[in-house]
Amino acid sequence: MSERKGYEEKVEQLLLPITQEYGVSIYDVEYVKEGADYYLRAYIDKEGGVTIDDCENVSRKLSDALDKDDFIAQAYILEVSSPGLGRTLKKDRHLEQSIGKDVELKLFEAIDGTKEYAGNLKAYDKTSLTIDIDGQEKVFERSKISIIKLALDF
Helix, strand or coil, X not given: CCHHHHHHHHHHHHHHHHHHHHCCEEEEEEEEEECCEEEEEEEEEXXXXXXXXXXXXXXXXXXXXXHHHCCCCCCCEEEEECCCCCXXXXXXXXXXXXXXXXXXXXXXXXXXXXXXXXXXXXXXXXXXXXXXXXXXXXXEEHHHEEEEEECCCC
């Protein structure tokens, strides 16, 4: 397992009781380097959307837990936020929650002359994803998809 994945999993373990305390759920955790800086991002969600107070409360508790455990070697910037309306669907649980919703996807390489598709998410499995585009189901290999996210305006 990569160092990044290990950090993300450990943060999710620390975050779980905090999110339960505040009535929110973990959407995703990512540890990334952007330019010279490392970012630890925790995305939280709840029915009806998260508030600034939700983010602040979770951020304070998570920061305290991270300071206590101190397992991340590099200096980093902690961010706690909502995944947003046009959220990226990275994990199977995100796809499961999005069945029947409109999505946009971008491919690494063009198929039929285009790299971008939009439609209604119908199904997924380990290797593929099916969307309905104007009444036609189209299957995409997951390894060919660079990003998939909920559509804002379809």
